[in-house]
Amino acid sequence: MPVIRFVREGRDVECYPGENLREVALREGIQLYGLKGTLGNCGGCGQCITCFVEIPEGTAAQALTPRTAVEDQKLRRRPDGWRLACQALVQQSLVVITRPQVGLADKTAQIEQALATPLPPGPTSWPVVSTPEEDADAQPEQGPAGAAEATADEEG
């Protein structure tokens, strides 16, 4: 699975390819929002512009899906490396800084350290899940009937 390295929180979090970055962060208890977003956010619709994250230089361009039209519009006056977490889907492992508008002590050094430690690339597709019917088809036919036949053969 791809790994999201949250620099501010000092945590590596696994997710499935294609998962929404905001949803993964919230599921894992990562504080994604500043005060304004905590008090009220759009729930991931790309309207409140409070779920900023920074993707540092050196991160593979394809780690997240490309900027959406909403991001192009809403992030016009923000640094190029900023994204709206609710608009980004994780495709490969990457480094993320939450709440980039809030100061982070030794930010440059923390980013360098986060980028220097390799991340697993992670698969690019979801695991194949078999249905109960497929599982049943894959099972060799043995059971009480087969056991009875074996017993009968031994006696005969």
Ligand code: FES
């Ligand atoms: S949650 Fe509102 S813009 Fe992302």
